Amino acid sequence: MPEVYVAGIGTRLPGPPVDNEALAGALGVNREWIEQFIGTRTRHFARDPQTGEIRWSLADLCAQAAERALGDCAVDPARIEFAVLATATPDALMPATVNLVADRLGLNQLPTYQLQSGCAGAVQALDVARSLIQCGRYRTGLVLGGDVSTKHLDVSLGPSGAGPAELVNYVLFGDGAGAAVLSAEPEGRRLLLSHVLNRLIGTGLDPGQTVEWFGAADRGREDGRAAVAEDYKAVEQLVPTLAAEIVWEMIDDLGWDAGRLDFLLPPQLSGRMTARIVEGLGLPGAKEISCVADTGNTGNALPFFQLERLADVIAPGQRALAAAVESSKWIKAGFALEAV
Structure with missing residues (x-):
């Protein structure tokens, strides 16, 4: 391929x-x-x-x-x-x-x-x-x-x-x-997408976040439902654990030496949570690429903001791992990059 x-x-x-x-x-x-x-x-x-x-x-x-x-x-x-x-x-x-x-x-x-x-x-x-x-x-x-x-x-x-x-x-x-x-050509930024992890693991788990089809600003609250509801305690408990599983599973799949990992793009729920996740991963040799403290949690935009920052500092031969956790029904996701 x-x-x-x-x-x-x-x-x-x-x-x-x-x-x-x-x-x-x-x-x-x-x-x-x-x-x-x-x-x-x-x-x-x-x-x-x-x-x-x-x-x-x-x-x-x-x-x-x-x-x-x-x-x-x-x-x-x-x-x-x-x-x-x-x-x-x-x-x-x-x-x-x-x-x-x-x-x-x-x-x-x-x-x-x-x-x-x-x-x-x-x-x-x-x-x-x-x-x-x-x-x-x-x-x-x-x-x-x-x-x-x-x-x-x-x-x-x-x-x-x-x-x-x-x-x-x-x-x-x-x-x-x-x-x-x-x-398919090594052009432009020349970042090889070496691996992608995408896996639902939420069977039997309650949703950590629910987003309704309406907005709180344009519909009433007669039924008492919130437009967006977050089980933040569940998120705090599960996300660091899942982030570690993502990173180490990808390292194992790729056969990479964890000590030679140059950059880490951790999940970006919040500034506080990101710091906890990075500390728990135990990868001191990998430089953290984060943006959430300045951008807020922009959902599906976040990995691209991290990629943009990574692209400006990664050098040929260096490697990076990115991890993302979705709390709505608990999905583990991540990808690996190599600069060529």
Whole structure:
């Protein structure tokens, strides 16, 4: 099977950063609680937290990220033979957001795929794209990941209008999108996608996160359901364990020497959780590539933000491992890269 390379990477964040002081003021909570409990400094919102106006759609952000990815490796859009988008927050049930993005990029007469998934979705999209190229049918494709979580959240509620399981999402998440050009040729960034892990392990486990089909800002609460609910205690308990399983399983599958791992892209739930995960992995020789403290948890965009930072520092011959855990129904995901 042909090898598959990450040739170009692009990301997009909406608007200026929202710091903890501004967010605490909007929510009516304590700034110190956000900093100590979550460990995230800033995030970006596609929706104005004061007026509720939606300023960027997911399609807006994904199209702009894709343009940057194509420009990053100087690949003409005419070379793109398929597109895969992973998101938990599509702009609408239909049409699929991936098709709106393709339209904006001038892509036509090509297969498109949209995966409905949480934080593991970006890795699932990479897995699908890698398989499409390895089967020999295609040579170049576009992979996208992004989420606009704030459309599910109503920041005017304040602490009295949202329970703890819901309120934590207001400080965890930010909006954003990322894109990567995958190629059968070692071009552009020349990052060999050596391995992808994508596995559901949630049989018998309660969901750690639930996202309803409505947003709290555009529907009533007559039935008492929250738009987004998080079992943060379950997440805190399971994610570090699953992250370790992902990393060591991939190291074993690849036959790599853990002492020769150069970079680690850990799960990015929050700044505080990421620090715990990295400490527990016991890989002091691997440099951490994280972004969540500055971007917030952007869901399916996060691996692309990490990839973008990695691409600027990785040297030929160096190796990197990325891990992602989805808590909605517990998915282990990850991928391995080598700079050539």
